[in-house]
Amino acid sequence: MSAIELIEADPVVVARRHEIVIALTERVGPGCIISDEDGRRAFDTDAFTAYRRMPLAVVLPTTTKEVSDVLAYCYEHGVRVIPRGAGTSLCGGALPAEDAIVIGVSKMNQVLDINFDNRTARVQTGITNLGISNAVAGDRYFYAPDPSSQLACTLAGNLGMNSGGAHCLKYGVTSNNVLGMKIVLMTGEVIDIGGDELDAPGYDFLGMIIGAEGQFGIATEATVRILKMAEGARPVLLGFDSAEQAGACVSAIIAAGIIPVAIEYMDRPAIKVCEAYAKAGYPLDVEAMLIVEVEGAEQEIEHLLKRITDIVDTFNPKVVRTSQSDEESAAIWKGRKAAFGAVGQIADYLCMDGTIPLSTLPRVLAGISSICKSYGFQVANIFHAGDGNLHPLILYNANEPGELERAEACGADILKLCVEVGGCLTGEHGVGIEKRDLMTVQFSAVDLAQQMRLKDVFDPSWLLNPGKVFPLDLSQAA
Amino acid sequence: MSQFTKPTDENDVSDLIRKVGEVNASLEIVGGGTQRQIGRPTQNAVIMSTEMLRGVTLYEPTELVISALAGTPLATIETELGKQNQQLAFEPVKLGNIFNGGARASGDAQAPQPTVGSVFATNSSGPRRVYAGAARDHLLGIRAVNGRGEIFKSGGRVMKNVTGYDLCKVMAGSWGTLSALTEVTMKVLPKPEETGTLVICGLTDEMANEVLCAAMSTPFEVSGCVHMQKGMATRLDHHSLGGVDSALAVVMGDSITALRVENISSSVAYRMSQLRRRFGAFGDILELDNTSSLTFWNKLQNLEFLQVGDGAVWRISTAPKSGHRVVRMISEFMPCHATYDWSGGLIWLELPEAANDGGAAEIRRVVATVGGHATLIRATPAVRGAVDVFQPLEKGLMRLSRDIKSTYDPHGVLNPGRMYADF
The missing domain is CATH 3.30.70.2740 (Alpha-Beta Plaits)
Known part of the structure; x- marks a missing residue:
């Protein structure tokens, strides 16, 4: 028995499963619906694997119109909906419910338009995070947010969770890098927000919806900012005898006015596991390790690294190792990016x-x-x-x-x-x-009520991604 | 005649809003009062000034965060940050400067100053937005009082935070219509060690647009990317531009296109040389050194290319590549002066001979064709009362906006009618 209580399924809706599947099939065709038990089992959890619930059915639409039709049906018939990208959520954000259907956007994974002048890409949200960068890498552009799961996770999920990554110290998180969205509300209504311009009119709907954990609507398309790659990048590995030294060193670098593109910290147990997995050459005899990365042309990198290492030297580091090659840089990052997988092996x-x-x-x-x-x-x-x-x-x-x-x-x-x-x-x-x-640890009842009122605006019957974000006693009373 | 009150803390603000709501009256929120002439003209029983809500409440330079009560003058924040060589990277523009009676018109150092609350309530972002993000991207946390008189918070003091819905963003650019901000927490960044500016003279709007878009597509982290038509460029007081006085004086009769790079000194030198190599052939080139650059971009932040007065001024946001097309189409209907910021995507447009609607009909028609949105930043009250000051929204977004207003402020207490006529 797990500690987290899950929402109870409505037996009336569960009993209507057959009829619901038929209705959905009429809307998306048999090729876009999964209703058999084995097929549904593949969607019964996300990366928070301790919790599983078999959904009523899984719908994988291919167009915004289909998403809209499916949501309109669910709205009319009181069927709950779980939006899903790639199912890589670490907090159960895409966990199904037994009386809910899953709408996955994975088939909607196309790049629709790339505009280098405006530095934007219009994509369908089922594209993977890395897929966006790959689509523009040939012209030396990239999409900045880089969660560790970027090979698998979709933009849809990133929009839901306002995902960050190792490089967001410099480049910001998802909400700082999205200029437009096409979003389908629970009623099936399709809303377009923003576009290639750098701000959208009126209230900040992009800011509201990004990070609302899929509870306001399902985004099917988005316009994201793409940025020109730096001429080069290089990390330096730093090892310290204590967390205090490493922390103070980070503060000193920032106090000196230097904002590296990334500053990653690992403690001794993390270093050990990652080194065993990735053979990145991490020092095993330190309590704390930092990966500090800077960007620019070769001479700029050298200059910046010199400044950083001058600061670092005053904190009595045990190891200062600047990457000497692209291969070494890749190995240093491989160890860090593989951290979760490496720990998962032990x-x-x-x-x-x-x-x-x-x-x-x-x-x-x-x-x-x-x-x-x-x-x-x-x-x-x-x-x-x-x-x-x-x-x-x-x-x-x-x-x-x-x-x-x-x-x-x-x-x-x-x-x-x-x-x-x-x-x-x-x-x-x-x-x-x-x-x-x-949530009640961080927020007062008034704070939470203010948030939940916004949910009421977008989804008054609380059908979208239910049982998440708010304590159950609050959301079920809403 | 409105009643003027100055609550001294957030509980006071809460009491006041409740009381005003109980008698079905409404209230205007005023910070420094510098931007009161923006938006639809309204009449409210009470004017609530935030001037007693003043002071920096937290500043941790190494954590890149500062908090202040909403009525704290922006200048105070900038001074505090300056002591640690830090800044608000989104470079808020001083909109109040372009009005009669504003700080620039009166030349009075004691003239009203914008407050930090107003910066976020208006989501005011300057030239560096194109590189570093807008005001809303730097707002980490808020405390506020909604139209029900309830005190709530959202976000916090840390840089990365996805705990619950992002109510900070809801406040950014809501012009005081949803809640009264009482405290804001902002991300700050170091001031660059050095700033350099490449100025290209005499480009047409179309050529300049090519340069602006191409500049942002270099790896040199261009952090300011503007083009000023000659009518506007001449308004910058070039004598204060330091070492390049005479050279600028010569070219100030022409349009100017300016690209800014900021970084450690050696990088600025390198990047300036790279930009010169790429764009040097487009026209006569000037390079502004650190001091002149700071002065120049400060003038842009102060909107000194716009004339003080009450003539129609529009702020048009469009795709960067479309900027010059929007202006060309508008200029077919009426004379206009334009400055393009944000790589061409933000147009400050002056209409010296606008019709009775401030040019709204033509401008909105052009924007509907090309894409984007337009806000009438300055016009007489009569004009602002007669046309949509803020861009009218599509049906669905308008409905959602109305619903959001009514859940935050069910009795219509806070700045009703300022953004949209009916709520």
């Missing part, structure tokens, strides 16, 4: 996603260590240090009865600590079901 884990003020890092790491110890778990910490986004990975054994529940309780304690020091529950993964019940 244990089951829960990936936390709090954000903290940088100055509290030593205190928070000490707190995490003692929290995990009290639960009897090991922990590895990965940290986007420049923007304070911390990913403690709590290692546990899913086959051991009760361990998942204890790991979740341990994670909750860590997130409460993040809020206590002035941070937040989630920096880039979203709330989903995972952190839903912790």
